[in-house]
Amino acid sequence: MLSIFTKLKRNIKSSRLKNRKSKTKIFSSKHSSSGKVEKGNKSILLKISVIIVLVVGIFVWFGYSIYKFICSNFELAYRDKQMEQIYNWRGEGRLNILLLGLDKRDGEYGFVDAVLLVMLDPVENSIGIFNINTDTTVYISKYNRNVKIKNLYNYGILEADEVPVKLFVDNVENLVSIKINKYVIVDEEGLVSISEALGGIYVHNGSDLEDVDIKTSSGSYKLSSGSYRLKGDDFLHFVRADDDGLDAKFIRQNEGMESLLKRLSGYMIVIKGPMLLDALTSNIKTNLTKNEMIRIVYEISKFKEVRTAYMSENVMEAVKTDNDISYYPIYDYLDQEIQKVFVDNLVGKEQARVEIFNSTSIKGLAAFRARWLRNIGIDVIRVGDCSDEFEKTTIFTREEKKYNNTIEAVKKSFSEETIIKEGELPSWVCTGDVIIVLGSNIVTE
Numbered sequence: 287m288l289s290i291f292t293k294l295k296r297n298i299k300s301s302r303l304k305n306r307k308s309k310t311k312i313f314s315s316k317h318s319s320s321g322k323v324e325k326g327n328k329s330i331l332l333k334i335s336v337i338i339v340l341v342v343g344i345f346v347w348f349g350y351s352i353y354k355f356i357c358s359n360f361e362l363a364y365r366d367k368q369m370e371q372i373y374n375w376r377g378e379g380r381l382n383i384l385l386l387g388l389d390k391r392d393g394e395y396g397f398v399d400a401v402l403l404v405m406l407d408p409v410e411n412s413i414g415i416f417n418i419n420t421d422t423t424v425y426i427s428k429y430n431r432n433v434k435i436k437n438l439y440n441y442g443i444l445e446a447d448e449v450p451v452k453l454f455v456d457n458v459e460n461l462v463s464i465k466i467n468k469y470v471i472v473d474e475e476g477l478v479s480i481s482e483a484l485g486g487i488y489v490h491n492g493s494d495l496e497d498v499d500i501k502t503s504s505g506s507y508k509l510s511s512g513s514y515r516l517k518g519d520d521f522l523h524f525v526r527a528d529d530d531g532l533d534a535k536f537i538r539q540n541e542g543m544e545s546l547l548k549r550l551s552g553y554m555i556v557i558k559g560p561m562l563l564d565a566l567t568s569n570i571k572t573n574l575t576k577n578e579m580i581r582i583v584y585e586i587s588k589f590k591e592v593r594t595a596y597m598s599e600n601v602m603e604a605v606k607t608d609n610d611i612s613y614y615p616i617y618d619y620l621d622q623e624i625q626k627v628f629v630d631n632l633v634g635k636e637q638a639r640v641e642i643f644n645s646t647s648i649k650g651l652a653a654f655r656a657r658w659l660r661n662i663g664i665d666v667i668r669v670g671d672c673s674d675e676f677e678k679t680t681i682f683t684r685e686e687k688k689y690n691n692t693i694e695a696v697k698k699s700f701s702e703e704t705i706i707k708e709g710e711l712p713s714w715v716c717t718g719d720v721i722i723v724l725g726s727n728i729v730t731e
Contacts, residue, residue: 290595312708314718320353333615351563360572360574362571364394365450373468374575378408379409379698380406380576380698381409381578382403382465383404384466384468384470385543386472387400387473388473389440394585398420398438400417400539401435408588412591412593417509418461418462419536421435423614424438424458425455429445434613435458438453438457441452454469462620462661464661469573470571470572474568476568476570478519478570479565481521482517482565484546484549484550485517487521488545489516489521489538491538494508495524495530496646507527509524509527533596536598542596555583567640595627597615601616602615621661628663635662635691638719639717640659640666640667640692640696640722641666641667642669642722645676658699668716672723676725677726677727678703678705678725679722680705681693681697681706682721684708684709692720693706
């Protein structure tokens with residue numbers, strides 16, 4: 287039996303051991319928590335460092351893109367020296383750009399594979415795309431010749447005193463009766479490079495596609511129905527294929543252009559900026575200025591509506607000749623398609639009744655100009671000639687402010703200088719709200 291003193295000693299030793307263990311636990315827990323804090327601080331610092339590096343990298347990359355853009359040079363079309371004299375767009379109204387796709391041959395020669403007219407409207411935040419059939423035959427009054435659009439650019443090159451792109455623009459304007467402000471020329475290699483620089487173009491193929499005339503490494507070109515991101519030759523083949531008919535080809539080209547514009551207005555232009563600039567400067571010719579390019583990208587980023595149309599087979603009349611078939615537009619049907627894209631809603635809201643008269647010796651000029659106005663939504667109620675002589679094209683109106691959009695649209699559709707007379711009417715009887723008299727300063731081409 288243990289004595290009382292022995293039990294007391296054992297109790298004292300036991301309490302001391304417990305105290306030591308508790309102190310050890312407290313010390314180890316303090317050490318553990320401080321380690322966790324230290325690790326947490328290091329993790330936060332690492333994240334902050336990564337974020338700083340990313341932000342700095344983005345700014346450096348963006349700055350490099352801006353520097354590269356400032357230093358870049360864009361070529362004009364062959365023999366074109368008129369860039370600044372044509373039109374300077376500041377985003378105050380519509381801009382119509384002719385996109386010319388060439389099947390490039392040796393030197394400057396190239397057959398035209400695609401012609402699209404792209405309209406940007408910063409007021410209505412809309413974009414329009416109109417596809418023109420390159421088999422269409424146009425009459426060149428200057429040379430008294432009929433030429434297919436696909437051969438028109440080469441015809442301009444063969445005429446040593448001609449600016450090929452100007453000849454092309456003038457005749458396409460007369461075909462569609464829409465004023466063209468700027469042009470962009472790109473060949474097949476350029477389209478391949480641009481689509482690759484953008485990281486591909488998103489497209490939707492509605493039905494299985496096959497074109498035996500387009501050769502690939504695996505045989506003829508085939509694409510199953512579905513959604514894809516295409517780049518390089520794949521995107522080129524997609525917009526070139528026409529075995530399923532011209533209308534289907536035009537639809538694909540319109541959708542491809544819409545998707546390409548969306549890519550230009552998104553984050554890809556920052557990420558792929560330098561590569562895209564290399565592709566553009568090496569492969570396009572344009573009379574767009576750098577300021578206009580910046581404005582275009584900005585306006586595209588805001589667009590809410592896309593209008594598309596094309597010269598379908600139904601608007602063409604085939605005329606057989608000895609060696610070929612010529613296709614001529616049926617203008618009433620063609621204009622219905624054009625108006626789907628180019629009608630100006632602001633003009634339509636004013637509901638101005640317009641009369642147009644010809645004071646020159648050029649026959650049919652008033653009717654010719656009336657088509658230009660109708661294709662942008664102006665209601666032309668009367669066309670005729672007048673015996674009075676006008677030195678300059680003159681616009682009469684009772685209330686200029688009330689019909690401001692209509693008058694501005696008329697002025698932008700005409701190439702010559704116009705005079706506006708408010709509260710004054712011509713000497714003959716008129717019932718319209720806006721009366722236009724074509725003067726001797728008229729520009730027909």
